[in-house]
Amino acid sequence: GNTILSGYATTIFTVMSALANEHDAINLGQGYPDEDGPRDIRRRAADAVFEGPNQYPPMMGTPQLRRAVAAHNARFYGLDIDPDTEVIVTSGATEALCDSLLGLIEPGDEVVLIEPLYDSYAPIVRLAGGVAKTVRMEPPRWTLPREALAAAFSDKTKLIVLNSPHNPSGKVFDRDELSFIAMLLKKHDAYAVCDEVYEHLVFDGLAHIPLMCLEDMRDRCVRIGSAGKTFSLTGWKVGYITASPELIAPIAKAHQFVTFTTAPHLQSAVAYGLAKEAAYFSALAQTMQDKRDRLTQGLRAAGFEVMAAHGSYFITADIRSVGHVGGDVDFCRHITIEAGVTAVPVSAFYEGGGADHFVRFCFCKNDATLDEACRRLQKHF
Ligand code: PMP
Ligand code: GLN
Numbered sequence: 001g002n003t004i005l006s007g008y009a010t011t012i013f014t015v016m017s018a019l020a021n022e023h024d025a026i027n028l029g030q031g032y033p034d035e036d037g038p039r040d041i042r043r044r045a046a047d048a049v050f051e052g053p054n055q056y057p058p059m060m061g062t063p064q065l066r067r068a069v070a071a072h073n074a075r076f077y078g079l080d081i082d083p084d085t086e087v088i089v090t091s092g093a094t095e096a097l098c099d100s101l102l103g104l105i106e107p108g109d110e111v112v113l114i115e116p117l118y119d120s121y122a123p124i125v126r127l128a129g130g131v132a133k134t135v136r137m138e139p140p141r142w143t144l145p146r147e148a149l150a151a152a153f154s155d156k157t158k159l160i161v162l163n164s165p166h167n168p169s170g171k172v173f174d175r176d177e178l179s180f181i182a183m184l185l186k187k188h189d190a191y192a193v194c195d196e197v198y199e200h201l202v203f204d205g206l207a208h209i210p211l212m213c214l215e216d217m218r219d220r221c222v223r224i225g226s227a228g229k230t231f232s233l234t235g236w237k238v239g240y241i242t243a244s245p246e247l248i249a250p251i252a253k254a255h256q257f258v259t260f261t262t263a264p265h266l267q268s269a270v271a272y273g274l275a276k277e278a279a280y281f282s283a284l285a286q287t288m289q290d291k292r293d294r295l296t297q298g299l300r301a302a303g304f305e306v307m308a309a310h311g312s313y314f315i316t317a318d319i320r321s322v323g324h325v326g327g328d329v330d331f332c333r334h335i336t337i338e339a340g341v342t343a344v345p346v347s348a349f350y351e352g353g354g355a356d357h358f359v360r361f362c363f364c365k366n367d368a369t370l371d372e373a374c375r376r377l378q379k380h381f
Contacts, residue, residue, distance in 0.1 A: 011119055012348035016332060020342035026373045028295075029332075029342040031167070031313040033364040037232030038280070041273045045236075048265035057264045059256055061089025061240070068271035069225075069240045076199075076281075077213050085245040088252055089267055091259045092237035093197045093226035098124050099258055100193045100222050100241065101161075103251035105130040109158035112149070116168055116349030118195065121161050130158070134351055139358060140307050140318065142169040144177050153184050159191040160184075162211060165198035168349050168360040169316055170292075170309020172206050175214075182214045190220070191247065197226035197239075198312040200281050203289035206310050212242070219244040222251065227270040229313075232284070232364070238262055238270045288313070288364060295363040298374025303381045313364045316346055320357050322381045327356040339380035341373045 016029035036042065060066065066083040073079040081087060090096040097120060105111060107129030113121055115136045125132050133152040135145055153160075162181060164173040173181075185192060194211050202208045212221035222243040228234035241251060296306045296315060305321035319331045326334075328345035336342045346358035363370060 008123055012344055013119075016336070016342055016344050019333065019336050023336050023340065025336045025340045025342045026369060026376070027342045028361045028363070028365065028373055029344045031362045031364065032234040033232040033313075034366055034369060035232065038273065038276075041231055041233070041269050044272045045265045045269035048268045053264060055264075057089075057261050057267060059260055060252060061087065061262065062264060062267045062271070065089050065240070065267040065271040065274075068274040069242065072225075072274045073223075073242055077210050079210070079212065079218075079242070081242055082245075086242060086248055088241040088248060088255055089262050090239040090241060090255060091262045092228065093195065093224050093239040094120055094237070095255070095259055096224040096226075096239040096241045097121065097161075097193065097195060099251050099254040100224065101125055101130070102128050102258070103254035104191060104193070104222075104247065105158055108156070110154060110156040112152045112157060112160040112190075113351070114144070114149075114160075114162070115351065115354050116346055117161070117351075118163055118167050119349065122351050125161075131156075132351065133157070136350075136354060137169065137171070139316075139355055140305075142166070142171045142307065142316075144173070144180070146180055149180070150184060153188045153190065155188065157188050157190045159193055161193045161195065163195040164211075165196075165202055165208065165311025167198070167312050168314050168344070168346055169307065170312045170314050172202055172208065172311040175209055178209055178211050178214055181211065182217050185220050186216060191222065192217070192220060193222045193224070195224050197224065197229045199225060200230050200284055201288050201313065202285060202311040203292060204310050208311070219246065222247055227266075227273065230281075230284075231270070231273050236266050236270070238266050291363040291365070291367070291370060294367060295361060295370050295374065298370060299361065299377065302374060302377040304377075307358075313362050314360050315363060316358045316360050317343075318357060319359055324357075328359050329356075332359055335377070335380070339376050341376050 013030040020027040070081040070083040105128035227238040304317040343359040347356040
């Protein structure tokens with residue numbers, strides 16, 4: 001008979017969450033808040049289930065949510081977006097990434113990826129027939145290697161995938177770095193798929209800058225957001241894509257065959273959420289910044305060298321600082337089983353082995369949970 005052997009590996013998040021469950025460890029691996037986002041947003045979704053409609057929404061997303069996405073882009077970034085031709089609603093940023101890569105990449109196109117990278121990018125690039133050209137940011141500051149980046153571009157480059165704020169490092173790309181990338185896109189007539197799911201999780205008074213806002217970048221960028229991160233409702237899987245009509249058209253072609261549409265009551269509740277007052281967004285960032293500080297201090301007290309991180313749900317730590325001599329995968333197994341705390345190995349964010357002495361800890365958890373995790377690690381090391 002036929003043998004069915006998937007070429008896909010099991011994601012590190014599934015692997016580490018299963019190990020955490022098995023050993024009853026505090027799970028600071030997979031990135032999700034342990035407290036659900038705003039009640040009023042959830043109430044809107046619940047009401048919408050009963051009020052209906054509950055049939056297929058339009059393929060591009062409900063007009064109400066598309067208008068809300070356009071208004072959000074105008075409010076936070078001064079972008080002028082046409083809700084009818086420049087927005088697609090997707091079932092999570094994961095689908096948005098998949099649609100964008102499947103829609104834009106032709107077999108043989110080169111795609112520039114920056115490591116460490118979110119684990120869904122490379123498999124979808126390959127599925128689309130793209131050829132990945134990876135460059136590595138350099139720890140401990142996760143510096144963008146400009147020479148290597150410039151060398152990774154060629155006349156075959158179709159696009160770069162750019163993730164800022166960055167998972168797993170927590171790096172927030174600054175205007176200077178973005179300008180450098182913009183220069184390369186112009187030089188090589190290439191595009192950018194911008195994974196900006198953590199756009200509202202930026203700390204220390206820094207601002208999130210969409211690459212799309214830089215000069216001449218409006219029509220070269222596909223901007224992707226996620227309601228899951230913006231409203232601490234990661235299970236909802238509602239994402240949104242903003243791009244010029246020329247880029248939206250091929251991406252919509254992929255979207256129609258990937259999911260076609262997204263649950264209507266969630267779209268309606270997210271539209272309501274995107275219009276929330278400024279205080280909601282600033283409080284979210286402040287709360288997460290406090291949690292970052294709490295976990296950073298606790299890990300430092302346990303002996304870890306913790307890298308600077310200005311955004312996302314994550315911080316990275318150097319495991320050599322607590323005297324570990326093996327690799328990061330080994331370390332994550334070890335602390336799950338022996339200390340009762342789970343992290344994720346940063347080597348999982350590389351195509352074929354990269355830095356293997358960093359681990360990622362997620363800080364979007366209750367203070368008591370963070371404190372208990374730190375107490376366990378302080379006791380263990
Ligand atoms: N991109 C990055 C960088 C992420 O960290 C995540 C999720 N955790 C996603 C995309 C996927 O987002 P969603 O849950 O909306 O599919
Ligand atoms: N994005 C989340 C993380 O980086 C997890 C998403 C997933 O489980 N696929 O931890």
